[in-house]
Amino acid sequence: MCTLTAPPRRPDDGAAGPRRGDRARFEHSASEAPYRDCTPNLFVPPTVREWSMDLGLAGKVVLITGGSGSIGAHLARAFAAEGASVAITYHRNEDGARQVADDVRRLGGRAITVRYDLTDRACIRAAFDTVAAEWGGVDVLVVNASAIPGTKVEPVAFEDVPVEEWQPSLRADVEGSFHTVQAALPWMKKQGWGRIVFVSANIVQRGATGDEAFVASKMALHGLSRTLATELAPEGILVNVVAPGPTVTRGFLARVPEEFQRQLDGKSPEEVKRILNKGKSAGHISSPGDVAGLVLYFASAVNGNVTGSVVHVAGGK
Helix, strand or coil: CEEEECCCCCCCCCCCCCCCCCCCEEEECCCCCCEECCEECCCCCCCCCCCCCCCCCCCCEEEEECCCCHHHHHHHHHHHHCCCEEEEEECCCHHHHHHHHHHHHHCCCEEEEEECCCCCHHHHHHHHHHHHHHHCCCCEEEECCCCCCCCCCCCCCHHHCCHHHHHHHHHHHHHHHHHHHHHHHHHHHHHCCEEEEEECCHHHHCCCCCCHHHHHHHHHHHHHHHHHHHHHHHHCEEEEEEEECCECCHHHHHCCCHHHHHHHCCCCHHHHHHHHHCCCCCCCCECHHHHHHHHHHHHCCCCCCCCCCEEEECCCC
């Protein structure tokens, strides 16, 4: 079971749930977050321990693009556990986003859902306006949404790749991130504090035949992050990249061989990770919680001077 507790409320407290400045605490049993039919229950709070330090996220407003996906859902709950207000964006999966937000609210956190289209600048601006109207601005931006890579069964020679397969990743990952950061910066500059975290992919280190557009787009974010880090440091805004390797998500499990899927049925993300990494001297499969932990650090007040970094969450791979 998972419960959320908050510091004792004062007699004059208003609505239920953590107050601004309070840090909620998620408590978990070892059997939480089971998978059924080898599909992760992504709407159960992640394994987030009670932190031994205050990350300074209580009362902060966090906007997560792609908040309805596997990693995005874990990020939303992890930030909520630290007392942040979370805006969960979605493109098509509105039901998934609402489920994540409902879970956060039910456990005492604050969350809203906002439609978000990385290819539509007006939609991006409208999303930030919605969050600002609700909570006054944005303190932390996590750029987690992405065009989905489509590795080909039969790889096509690069000179034969149609432009129609090249443009979606560039528009979503590069142009979409450009417009997203532009929309966030006025709020961060106004208060002299902000954190931006791009979620990239470890695959950019080695490339991938058939996913040239995806890899090129993610690598572009590394350059964008480094440039923004230099420009924005005097404004109190830190910019970093988290690059996960293979991670236990729905998409990952769909590619696991059938004989392994039977072993994973009913297992939590952490258990799946341990099973698949068994016997490896350096396990390279991560859980969404592994990714969330690093994102939280980069987004926190505890991170006082780390900017322009790219950190891989891939077990040494």
